[in-house]
Amino acid sequence: MIGRTRDPNKAEVGDVRATNLAVVLRCVREQGPCSRADIAAATGLNKTTVSSLVSELLRRRLLRETGTTENRVGRPAIMLALDGASSAAIGIEVNADYLTAVAVDLAGRPVLSWRRAFPGNTVSPARTVTAVTALIRRVVTRIEHDGRQVLGLGVALPGLVDPDGRARLVPSLNWRNVDFAAELVDALRGPGFPVEIGNDANYAVLAEHRFGEHAGTRDLVYLTGGTSLGAGLLVDGSLRRGHSGYSGEAGHIPVPAPGGTAPLETVASITAIARRVLPDDTRDDEHLSLAEIELRIDEIVARARAGDPTTLTRLHDAAKDLATGIFTLVSVLDPARVILGGYYAELAPWLLPVVNDLLDTRGIPADEPIAVASTLSLDAPALGAAARVLDAVEQGRLPDNTTPARALAAAARAPR
Amino acid sequence: MIGRTRDPNKAEVGDVRATNLAVVLRCVREQGPCSRADIAAATGLNKTTVSSLVSELLRRRLLRETGTTENRVGRPAIMLALDGASSAAIGIEVNADYLTAVAVDLAGRPVLSWRRAFPGNTVSPARTVTAVTALIRRVVTRIEHDGRQVLGLGVALPGLVDPDGRARLVPSLNWRNVDFAAELVDALRGPGFPVEIGNDANYAVLAEHRFGEHAGTRDLVYLTGGTSLGAGLLVDGSLRRGHSGYSGEAGHIPVPAPGGTAPLETVASITAIARRVLPDDTRDDEHLSLAEIELRIDEIVARARAGDPTTLTRLHDAAKDLATGIFTLVSVLDPARVILGGYYAELAPWLLPVVNDLLDTRGIPADEPIAVASTLSLDAPALGAAARVLDAVEQGRLPDNTTPARALAAAARAPR
DNA sequence: TTTGTTTGTCTAAAACCCGAACTAATTCTA
DNA sequence: TAGAATTAGTTCGGGTTTTAGACAAACAAA
Secondary structure (H helix, E strand, C coil), rough: CCCCCCCCCCCCCHHHHHHHHHHHHHHHHHCCCHHHHHHHHHCCCCHHHHHHHHHHHHCCCCCEEECCCCCCCCCCEEEEEEECCCEEEEEEEEECCCCEEEEEEECCCEEEEEECCCHHHHHHHHHHHHHHHHHHHHHHHHHHHHCCCEEEEEEEEEEEECCCCCCCHHHHCCEEEEEEEHHHHHHHCCCCCCEEEEHHHHHHHHHHHEEEEEEEEEEEEEEEEECEEEEEEEECCEECCCCCCCCCCHCCCCCEEECCCEEEEHHHHHHHHHHCCCCCCCCCCCCCCCHHHHHHHHHHHHHHHHHCCCHHHHHHHHHHHHHHHHHHHHHHHHHCEEEEEHHHHHHHHHHHHHHHHHHHCCCCCCCCCCCCEEECCCCHHHHHHHHHHHHHHHCCCCCCCCCCHHHHHHHCCCCC | CCCCCCCCCCHHHHHHHHHHHHHHHHHHHHHHCCCHHHHHHHHCCHHHHHHHHHHHHHHHEEEEEEEECCCCCCCCEEEEECCCEEEEEEEEEECCCCCEEEEEEECCEEEEEEEEEECCHHHHHHHHHHHHHHHHHHHHHHHHHCCCEEEEEECCCCCCCCCCCCCEEHHHEEEECCCHHHHHHHCCCCCCCEEEEEHHHHHHHHHHHCCCCCCCCCCCEECCCCCCCCCEECCCCCCCCCCCCCCCCCCEEEEEEEEEEHHHHHHHHCCCCCCHHCCCCCCCCCCCCCHHHHHHHHHHHHHHHHCCCCHHHHHHHHHHHHHHHHHHHHHHHHHEEEEEEECHHHHHHHHHHHHHHHHHHCCCCCCCEEEEECCCCCHHHHHHHHHHHHHHHCCCCCCCCCCCCCHHHCCCCCCE
């Protein structure tokens, strides 16, 4: 794949270089530490070419030499690994209760993971921009203090985001048409690295694709949500946002309900499940904070673990509705796995058997269960935002290593 | 995009050429007849490069010069167009009642369109291979007699097809695990052009993407079927088959039904609609031939046109169920259009208003109606199979023009 | 110590794209 | 009607990239 130039997909000779640099990077990540000769064998690239590519990646500090093999016939090989000390990708998540910031190195290893309370739902977008900007600055300072270059930044929002970074609709933050990307870049005064805004479920599925138990699987559906229920869709290895960015609205899938049909999220979203399993709880569940959701999940888990029959029956009923929705998703998309993420993961022990049973009963062929629980924590969206940055690098958009980040900042401001 | 080499996506210098040849081809198709200078302006390629690319495409007889512009300031431009006389792509459809063969030239213009009765459902796979082979031979002979090179061949089957061309399950032909591609290539004794087998709904959506009223739309869902109900999914401009090739099983979507839930195809497939609208008809509808389906469709259309209230009410009820299924598809995939194809197209005048109404009521944002009727005839699958061949050419897999097709045949047999 | 094996680099060649200069063919203008 | 202006397309030299083959380096085994 090339396609780095903006024009209608024309290719230049330089694109070959970018593509092959990315091929080498991916090869080193997938195969672990390996020699130039290994890379040549694995990729089909000529030894000479690999040497040239590797020396450029060494110069750019994306690879490093880790020593030589010993006790082998022939000349010892110089082993290469991703340089985990020279750079970092940043992922941020904004939601109704808190801000999360994570950073990972080029190999995906965690560099930092912060969380602070922030009432995103009771604060204006402008103040949120200020808070997020301050957080980003602290993260960047920390990262650069460690001698790392910032590869890029992704920000996850729990709502609808345009490809150009406008937040079209974020119910839990009471946002509508907030040009978050532009305001953020403005507030950062030319960050000097790429900034992207995205949907939390979409980023989460990218996190699963890179860090999850089924990393590398090219067809995934990731379910998450609180009052709503959204899906991140990974098809053929890429995120699919749909024609208008509305794809994955799994919560709107009609499922049978007493007296006809109801949107899936009214019977099987996290808050809906909580309402069904804990009906004695009379608090208004339309505007539950995440903290309140967590309390309820904990209570459900406690009761279920204790074997409370009412809880188990009600959970089973809710699971059957969720299973119907998942069966629909599988019928349409045929993913390799459907991942129960977010708060669903904590309920997975009681949900998964029902879901996989229904999929099996209805004849979905599978060697192993299709529905699985996410093993990533609630950091998944932020992790995914960072993963997106790493994906970009591994697609050939290498960081600009020639100019210091600060000089770039000025240049970035001019065209705006 | 490059990615022509088999290895893990490595790029060679030659890939740039293939990519840019394809860019020029697409440019000429999309812009209509245009000059080298126009191409350079539209693609961002250098004038020199365009000249070089065009001269190669002229030599390969994929482009031709159509004359010069006049009455313009400056040197007249030599206009270029796709050479519609030098080659053709073949599409075949096999189903329970008949074989269809179409051929189109490089510009997509029809070259031939044949249909012959063939009882695919009562005949062994081996005899079907023989019949299809004979049909292909006649088509190839005719095309080569016209001095055209065969660019490739696609065969549409109404069932599940592996990426490597094995027919896993084709209910209406009583096929299970038939290695159709291999047998066909064998019977053709090295065709000398690429052969691909695919699913009819998948090919049909490709036909819509190239020839349909909304050609060029990159996110489409195409609905078709008889007793079953399948969808072809075009996402981000490419066909999506899912992890195991089972994607688009829209007929399995659970929808509310009296006494719970039912698979969509039991209430809104073509035969289900016929059964609901013409309940006095007592013939077994499980194994309806296409001819019988057509008879029933005609009768429904006649009654509806006459304004028969019972027919209209029943059609409306069926349309509501179909609409529920389509709403689900739209919620999950967010396509630009959902196309009612196959026999649905004939019922579209009564189905579409109900469907679009429901989408609108449930808040799917759309400037224009999302659900539309296919304007392609029942040839869509065969046309799409041919379109697939043209797509491949426009992706840079240009036909091998150096060796005559007959010589290639021998070479192709050797590795097998 | 010699031989064989494996690794990595050097060199020359081929393919490709690009910018600048140049030729070509027409309309415009005085 | 002759020259200027304009647009189209080609020629030429230069730069980038990959590649095959030769070669040097470094080790184990004999």
